[in-house]
Amino acid sequence: MAERSKDAPDAGRMPTLDELMSDDFDPETDIDWTGDKTFKSGFACFVGRPNAGKSTLTNALVGSKIAITSSKPQTTRHTVRGIVSREDAQLVLIDTPGLHKPRTLLGQRLNDLVRETWTEVDVVGVCLPANQPIGPGDTFLVGEIAKLPKKPKLVALATKTDLVSGDALRKHLLDIQGLEEKLGIQWETIIPCSSYTGEQVDVVADELVKLLPYGPAFYLDGEITDEPTESLVKELIREAALEGVRDELPHSITVEIEEMGLREGRPEDRPLLDIFASMIVERDSQKGIMIGHKGEHLKEVGTRARHQISALLGTPVHLDLKVKVLKDWQRDPKFLNRLGF
Structure with missing residues (x-):
């Protein structure tokens, strides 16, 4: 464990302005969040192929439309933050562009933005539509996340469950589970859900919050996005x-x-x-x-x-x-x- 600096505040106490401005102050080691075990806060993002339901799920969790949706590839072009505030937690959802083979300077910059976001979030939700078989694009995407030096926690989301039968969904969930051995990863949990019907959307929120660290709220209660x-x-x-x-x-x-x-x-x-x-x-x-x-x-x-x-x-x-x-x-x-x- 990293050693706390001489300017660190006492355990359980928030730092003063002078302490924050000190050259020796390190927020990673000098703020003791362990004193408050009642509130969680952190960041999550959804990844997946085009039209996998990423932005739709973000909107469903936030309860308002803050991210545009379309069946066209690369609809999302910048990160949009959606804020889910609860009594015990604040979950910040980052809607990102999809990772793709760039053909332009814009495409290259979007890919850079995506990879940067992966390294900054606490949890990544991988959207794997239940009405489509898992393909090379899905395995490539998860494999790229698995290569990160600092790996976020992974949650598998079987989206669009309203479009398939129970038997088809069960097979899809088994295929998702099989990615663990194939790619050398570990899912924290696998959640079937439908943003269209709202089925299990609350479960997605609950499970993401469980994986967040303890910490203070980043935004005021009632805010749903910081997008201008x-x-x-x-x-x-x-x-x-x-x-x-x-x-x-x-x-x-x-x-x-x-x-x-x-x-x-x-x-x-x-x-x-x-x-x-x-x-x-x-x-x-x-x-x-x-x-x-x-x-x-x-x-x-x-x-x-x-x-x-x-x-x-x-x-x-x-x-x-x-x-x-x-x-x-x-x-x-x-x-x-x-x-x-």
Whole structure:
């Protein structure tokens, strides 16, 4: 065990500001969390193939939509934190992009983000859809986590149980158990669940909390995410844009908010949020697809996004949506930096 520094506070006592600012202070060894055995807190993330139910499960546990969902690969492009607060614990869920073979600079940066997140969480939940056989992609993903120097605790989640029979689910659970010997890993537990019906979602939360260390809450009670409102709005617009487009187009779509604010001169009991946003694609042909015949597709995207944003923020929304072309933006480091990648 590491030795506590001379500036460490007494056991069971939180450090003062002066102690925190000391050059010799090490939070790993100098804060004694063992004195409070009544509250747990920590971080977990879900991993899995595209459309494995990662973001849907995050939303179900949080109880609100904080992560966008789609059947398209690489829907999630940055980490989104969902906060589950209970009397005895606070579980922070990190929704991450899926690990994939990168074809662009954006893809490389997303993979780096995923691997970094794995090393920082206490628990990784591996989503293995019950309606799909375990394949090479699943074993590769779990194998990569198993190679980490600092290995998080592993929980297997048999998602989408509402789509299979009891016999099929039992076989799937046995296949999941078989990964232990095949990959040299150990599941802390295996949980069948369905975000669609809500079956066993509470069990997922309970089991994840059991695996967390003792510690204080990171967020105030009632907070469900630390994601900025503008970022949530961008993601909801992108989710609306992904619906119904061809497989190669989703990777080429991003969203920028140009202006957002409450309209001046409105009565306090009748607010209206004005949002001016642009969907950015890489080619003129893609712009044509996004706009559609006589602007019909763009109108549909705007309507879907407006309803979702209004539901999330609890206020009426006016959305002004345009489509712009920025050639090969996924390979442009300056633009990626501007987007926060």
